Amino acid sequence: MFTTQLCRHLERWSARNVTRFIKHDRNICTSMSVFSNKTKQIELTRNRYPDLKKGPYADLTGQDVDYFSNLLPGRVLTDASDLEGSNTDWLGTCRGSSQLLLRPKTTDEVSKILEYCNGRKLAVVPQGGNTGLVGGSVPVFDEIIISTQLMNQIISLDDISGTLECQAGCVLAALDSYVSDSNLTMPLDLGAKGSCHIGGNLSTNAGGVRLLRYGSLHGSVLGLEAVLASGEIIDCKSTLRKDNTGYDLKQLFIGSEGTLGIITAVSILCPQKPKSVSVAFLGCESFETVLSIFKQAKHSLGEILLAFEFMDSASMDTVRDNLNLTSPVSEFPFYVLIETGGSDGKHDEEKLTAFLENQMSSGLISDGTVATESTKIANIWGLRERMAEGLMVDGYNYKYDVSLPLSKFYQLVDDMRDRVGGLATRVVGYGHVGDGNLHLNVTSPQYDEELMSLIEPFIYDWVSKYKGSISAEHGLGFKKRNFIYHSKSKSAVDLMKRMKLLMDPNGILNPYKLLPDN
Amino acid sequence: MSAYRVLVGCKRVIDYAVKIRVKPDKLGVVTDGVKHSMNPFDEIAIEEAIRLKEKKLASEVVAFSCGPTASQETLRTAMAMGADRAIHVEIDGKEAETLQPIHVAKLLSKVAQEEKIDIIMLGKQAIDDDCNQTAQMTASLLNWPQATFASKIENDNGSFKVTREIDGGLETIKVKLPAVISADLRLNEPRYATLPNIMKAKKKPLAKKKPSDYGVEVKAHQQVLKVEDPPVRQAGQKLETVEDLVVKLKDGGFV
Numbered sequence: 001m002f003t004t005q006l007c008r009h010l011e012r013w014s015a016r017n018v019t020r021f022i023k024h025d026r027n028i029c030t031s032m033s034v035f036s037n038k039t040k041q042i043e044l045t046r047n048r049y050p051d052l053k054k055g056p057y058a059d060l061t062g063q064d065v066d067y068f069s070n071l072l073p074g075r076v077l078t079d080a081s082d083l084e085g086s087n088t089d090w091l092g093t094c095r096g097s098s099q100l101l102l103r104p105k106t107t108d109e110v111s112k113i114l115e116y117c118n119g120r121k122l123a124v125v126p127q128g129g130n131t132g133l134v135g136g137s138v139p140v141f142d143e144i145i146i147s148t149q150l151m152n153q154i155i156s157l158d159d160i161s162g163t164l165e166c167q168a169g170c171v172l173a174a175l176d177s178y179v180s181d182s183n184l185t186m187p188l189d190l191g192a193k194g195s196c197h198i199g200g201n202l203s204t205n206a207g208g209v210r211l212l213r214y215g216s217l218h219g220s221v222l223g224l225e226a227v228l229a230s231g232e233i234i235d236c237k238s239t240l241r242k243d244n245t246g247y248d249l250k251q252l253f254i255g256s257e258g259t260l261g262i263i264t265a266v267s268i269l270c271p272q273k274p275k276s277v278s279v280a281f282l283g284c285e286s287f288e289t290v291l292s293i294f295k296q297a298k299h300s301l302g303e304i305l306l307a308f309e310f311m312d313s314a315s316m317d318t319v320r321d322n323l324n325l326t327s328p329v330s331e332f333p334f335y336v337l338i339e340t341g342g343s344d345g346k347h348d349e350e351k352l353t354a355f356l357e358n359q360m361s362s363g364l365i366s367d368g369t370v371a372t373e374s375t376k377i378a379n380i381w382g383l384r385e386r387m388a389e390g391l392m393v394d395g396y397n398y399k400y401d402v403s404l405p406l407s408k409f410y411q412l413v414d415d416m417r418d419r420v421g422g423l424a425t426r427v428v429g430y431g432h433v434g435d436g437n438l439h440l441n442v443t444s445p446q447y448d449e450e451l452m453s454l455i456e457p458f459i460y461d462w463v464s465k466y467k468g469s470i471s472a473e474h475g476l477g478f479k480k481r482n483f484i485y486h487s488k489s490k491s492a493v494d495l496m497k498r499m500k501l502l503m504d505p506n507g508i509l510n511p512y513k514l515l516p517d518n
Numbered sequence: 519m520s521a522y523r524v525l526v527g528c529k530r531v532i533d534y535a536v537k538i539r540v541k542p543d544k545l546g547v548v549t550d551g552v553k554h555s556m557n558p559f560d561e562i563a564i565e566e567a568i569r570l571k572e573k574k575l576a577s578e579v580v581a582f583s584c585g586p587t588a589s590q591e592t593l594r595t596a597m598a599m600g601a602d603r604a605i606h607v608e609i610d611g612k613e614a615e616t617l618q619p620i621h622v623a624k625l626l627s628k629v630a631q632e633e634k635i636d637i638i639m640l641g642k643q644a645i646d647d648d649c650n651q652t653a654q655m656t657a658s659l660l661n662w663p664q665a666t667f668a669s670k671i672e673n674d675n676g677s678f679k680v681t682r683e684i685d686g687g688l689e690t691i692k693v694k695l696p697a698v699i700s701a702d703l704r705l706n707e708p709r710y711a712t713l714p715n716i717m718k719a720k721k722k723p724l725a726k727k728k729p730s731d732y733g734v735e736v737k738a739h740q741q742v743l744k745v746e747d748p749p750v751r752q753a754g755q756k757l758e759t760v761e762d763l764v765v766k767l768k769d770g771g772f773v
Contacts, residue, residue: 328710374535
């Protein structure tokens with residue numbers, strides 16, 4: 001029940017320095033699981049998709065490498081083993097063969113890099129924390145990787161307005177830690193926070209567990225700076241809450257997954273950090289119960305509701321079996337995690353306790369626990385946030401993230417389970433039920449063509465039938481780009497293609513991503 | 519084999535995850551409006567006591583805390599985990615700041631005698647003062663055996679076999695009851711308090727007492743002269759290449 005942090009504190013006084021509790025942070029687990037996947041030799045994307053051909057891009061030459069080495073001395077990687085991690089995605093499902101990784105420190109350097117690449121017609125992949133789940137952050141062929149790792153300066157924080165300005169390579173957890181000193185919080189939170197970069201969050205319009213409370217990045221981002229394929233720097237920096245002067249260009253870049261420009265700086269509005277946070281973890285007999293609790297929670301907890309997540313029993317089995325986590329409640333078909341927080345700790349706790357007592361007396365909740373201490377809260381969140389990590393242990397993870405009307409929400413999981421039968425190790429459903437966003441995952445020991453053919457396009461057709469989104473928050477990246485028509489009209493996609501052509505005529509920015517091949 | 523009566527001490531401390539700030543007068547740390555919770559080692563002690571009850575070795579678990587009114591929240595948590603009742607010795611804010619293990623030990627020993635306790639379970643130390651003295655002092659005042667830094671407790675017919683974590687490794691000792699035991703990190707993993715138990719805990723008896731009820735004086739023996747932040751860590755240096763590192767190491771006389 002104790003996190004690594006608490007153990008480290010307690011260990012100072014403990015005679016022995018052995019800790020039995022597994023390291024928690026996804027950052028560390030990234031390298032651990034990627035390492036274990038490396039030893040399994042992930043198939044190159046270009047081999048898995050032999051029909052996909054490299055676009056009209058130049059091949060890297062020694063002269064190119066020399067140019068970059070002069071531009072960014074000591075910040076150019078060419079050694080294959082150094083590039084392994086950046087060539088492979090976090091899930092271990094996509095692997096490229098880039099021979100060059102660049103680490104600029106300033107917007108100006110990014111501009112010079114892109115100007116050169118555009119002139120030479122060299123394709124590039126912008127890469128932040130490389131935690132994306134749709135293969136959008138890694139090369140497909142030999143695209144040059146432009147990493148924002150060294151663009152990690154915080155520029156300013158205005159603690160009255162709550163406006164934070166920083167470079168695109170700042171890690172989300174580091175930013176959250178920084179602003180919390182001024183009683184502020186970042187307006188988004190996700191399991192990858194220990195590794196993901198804010199630039200990447202913006203490029204993918206990341207959602208996360210707090211979207212319910214703070215809304216999407218389209219609302220909380222006040223301004224940004226981006227570099228186009230030509231090297232032209234587009235300055236949309238702003239710290240103003242309201243500014244209706246012309247087309248809101250920043251919205252184009254947010255969610256464009258690095259295909260329209262590379263975001264280099266961000267200004268974002270940070271809300272007040274809740275004075276005290278409480279988390280309730282409840283067991284539910286059915287999915288209908290989950291929805292009833294959601295309705296009641298909105299009614300009774302309203303403005304102090306921070307997050308509302310659910311997981312099914314298969315998800316609980318995953319984190320229990322694969323990560324040795326313990327459930328605070330007994331076995332149930334479904335579990336709900338409710339987080340509340342506001343400006344008056346005592347008042348919020350009373351509200352939550354009253355809500356829970358009411359639901360218990362009415363029989364809606366059969367079992368659950370409530371936590372206000374940071375360790376317990378972290379542990380309960382761990383059951384939900386470490387799901388992706390837990391699923392990886394099974395081997396290969398077929399990961400889907402869809403938006404569906406709540407009336408049809410869990411049916412997809414049941415239908416998928418019936419369809420794949422014994423071919424899959426497990427089929428789990430969990431996610432941001434409060435936002436109508438389901439994370440459906442299937443696992444098997446290794447990549448299985450037959451299993452994949454059962455899953456796709458079945459899942460996309462199913463979602464399309466109920467007018468849902470085939471990708472609620474993960475984006476399209478490489479893996480889902482060809483299913484865009486399941487959720488967007490032809491007219492919309494055509495306009496997207498025209499805009500891409502306008503802003504990146506040579507198509508060097510993150511090719512084979514987001515837009516469909518046809 | 520008769521069932522034992524267990525007394526568990528728990529202390530309300532600043533939550534471990536909170537960033538500690540020194541007060542402007544440098545005589546203490548800021549506690550107003552700061553998140554507090556039960557001392558983690560005390561949670562482990564409560565958990566062990568509850569497990570003894572589940573094994574039918576204990577008949578009753580009494581939770582004990584001395585401090586300001588807010589300590590009652592800590593006692594409610596203890597009861598939500600499974601303690602049967604609680605005793606709160608009310609000590610006002612000012613006096614609580616200067617409360618020392620010797621005072622707590624005196625109170626514990628008086629309570630133990632009054633309540634006919636067989637086992638006193640404590641956390642090995644509190645994470646705010648790091649004293650690691652209460653268990654030892656209590657045992658001495660009662661002239662009871664002590665088993666400190668317990669990482670495993672086994673029943674042995676009227677005695678307990680306790681494995682202790684010590685500098686050299688693990689030491690196993692046998693203590694005859696009644697005894698004082700202090701819990702170390704690896705003794706167990708404390709359970710979550712379930713909602714039904716949290717609700718039941720509200721109705722469990724919580725006795726409110728004063729130090730004078732036990733004839734114990736809690737006047738300060740010590741005076742805090744100064745509280746300071748630890749020195750700011752010097753920034754490390756980031757070097758671009760291995761060659762730079764070798765030069766720096768040579769300059770510093772390390773190689």
